[in-house]
Amino acid sequence: MKFSSIKTFFEKRQELNELLQRKEKEKTYQSDLFNDYFDNKKEEDFIPYYVLENQFLLDNNISKKSSTLNQIINERDSYFRNYNQVKFSNFTVGWTRDQEFSLTRLIPAVYSTANQPHNVLTFDFSYSDNPELQELLTKYNQKINQYLEDGYLVEVLPNVVVLYDASSKAYEIFFGPETLKQNEYQEN
Secondary structure (H helix, E strand, C coil): HHHHHHHHHHHHHHHHHHHHHHHHHHHHHHHHHHHHHHHCCCCCEEEEEHHHHHHHHHHCCCCCCCHHHHHHHHHHHHHHCCCCCCEEECCCEEEEECCCCCCCCEEEEEEEHHHHCCCCCEEEECCCCHHHHHHHHHHHHHHHHHHCCCCEEEEEEEEEEEEEEECCEEEEEEEEEHHHHHHHHHHH
């Protein structure tokens, strides 16, 4: 009886040590991802979200108080905060589980339009039945795509940066801890 309880003690201790090692690896990986995000925000070819939005408004002579545009942007951001996808014309930003990052938390991911998951609620930020809104969405996506094709790092959603690698025709995503914090209230 005593031997089995000693064995159990050592097994539990080993499990605890493995869990602590895993947590330490997660912290290191998370730190690396967040550092990539912060480093990219310092790059000369980084376009912050507010610059993207303001440039779009200027180019199209739209007021920042435009109720139509504000409504669609608020709806898009709400979808994303609720762990749903946002489809742009050439790519989709969604959520995925990365076990190196965490066993329980979802993190942002970027997919080419052809590879996006189809079993997730998606807010289509590239299409509308309303012709006036469709024109705005088309122009907004064209602005994003032009920046990406020109090699810029573009903050397409608050705290979510996308980069397009023309040679591999692949998208990369970078995100800050703020992106995950905006969703914490839903996990508690």
